Amino acid sequence: MVTESATELSSPALVLDGVHAYYGHSHILHGVSLRLEEGRLLALLGRNGAGKTTTIMSIAGLLTPREGAIRMFGRSIQRLAPEFIARAGVRLVPQGRRIFPSLTVQENLAVAEQRREGKSPWSFERVYQLFPRLRERHRQGAGLLSGGEQQMLAIGRALMGNPKVLLMDEPSEGLAPLIVAEVGRAIDQIKREGLSIILVEQNFKLALDLADDVVVINTGRIAYAGTAAAVRAENELVTQHLGVF
Ligand SMILES: Nc1ncnc2c1ncn2[C@@H]1O[C@H](COP(=O)(O)OP(=O)(O)OP(=O)(O)O)[C@@H](O)[C@H]1O
Numbered sequence: 001m002v003t004e005s006a007t008e009l010s011s012p013a014l015v016l017d018g019v020h021a022y023y024g025h026s027h028i029l030h031g032v033s034l035r036l037e038e039g040r041l042l043a044l045l046g047r048n049g050a051g052k053t054t055t056i057m058s059i060a061g062l063l064t065p066r067e068g069a070i071r072m073f074g075r076s077i078q079r080l081a082p083e084f085i086a087r088a089g090v091r092l093v094p095q096g097r098r099i100f101p102s103l104t105v106q107e108n109l110a111v112a113e114q115r116r117e118g119k120s121p122w123s124f125e126r127v128y129q130l131f132p133r134l135r136e137r138h139r140q141g142a143g144l145l146s147g148g149e150q151q152m153l154a155i156g157r158a159l160m161g162n163p164k165v166l167l168m169d170e171p172s173e174g175l176a177p178l179i180v181a182e183v184g185r186a187i188d189q190i191k192r193e194g195l196s197i198i199l200v201e202q203n204f205k206l207a208l209d210l211a212d213d214v215v216v217i218n219t220g221r222i223a224y225a226g227t228a229a230a231v232r233a234e235n236e237l238v239t240q241h242l243g244v245f
């Protein structure tokens with residue numbers, strides 16, 4: 001066990017190494033490799049259908065890669081069932097939010113709660129501090145919340161699992177600009193807690209404001225990888241890869 005914790009200390013939060021993923025016969029990811037260092041936020045960018053969600057699903061174990069390795073803090077996770085990957089400390093804020101509409105806000109948070117040995121910084125109280133609107137509505141049915149509030153709840157649910165690695169799939173999708181700014185501030189605060197985060201975004205500006213590192217994926221292949229600082233300095237280079245922004 002001593003060797004395991006030594007590996008854990010020295011290894012990146014997440015490494016994907018030559019990942020190939022398929023839906024049936026459709027070959028979607030063609031050898032995706034990327035690295036998320038502990039405590040950093042990596043923005044995963046790309047056009048519609050580029051393979052961002054497929055990458056996130058492969059990490060979360062909702063899709064099993066046919067080839068390649070995925071390691072979390074040095075531990076292979078690519079063959080584990082989703083519940084074991086979640087238990088190991090990966091939490092997903094899925095695209096399209098997917099909260100339980102018939103449960104109240106507080107019940108949605110309660111069913112997602114997982115305490116972790118050693119470090120469990122997140123609780124109802126901390127989530128309500130992050131999103132005061134959720135505290136105001138904690139007894140309301142989640143199906144009655146606005147889109148922005150549902151997104152906050154989806155993020156709150158992921159945090160209640162006290163993750164080591166947080167995967168967020170397009171949290172700004174379909175939200176009004178003021179709400180996007182509010183969600184962006186919350187993500188920034190979460191990052192300051194030292195969480196390691198992959199943020200999938202179509203909102204290039206939001207992603208660049210929050211990211212330490214940037215990866216662009218194009219038709220299932222990595223087209224660019226660099227620091228956010230380099231992208232800010234050489235904006236055109238990346239917009240070429242992205243096209244749509
Ligand atoms: N369940 C599925 N079965 C078959 N093909 C799929 C399935 N889900 C996605 N695809 C295909 O896989 C490719 C990658 O899709 P993916 O959802 O990963 O893209 P994305 O980058 O997340 O796009 P978006 O920005 O629209 O969410 C697309 O060509 C898509 O049509």
Ligand SMILES: [Mg+2]
Nearest residue numbers: 052053054095
């Ligand atoms: Mg997607």
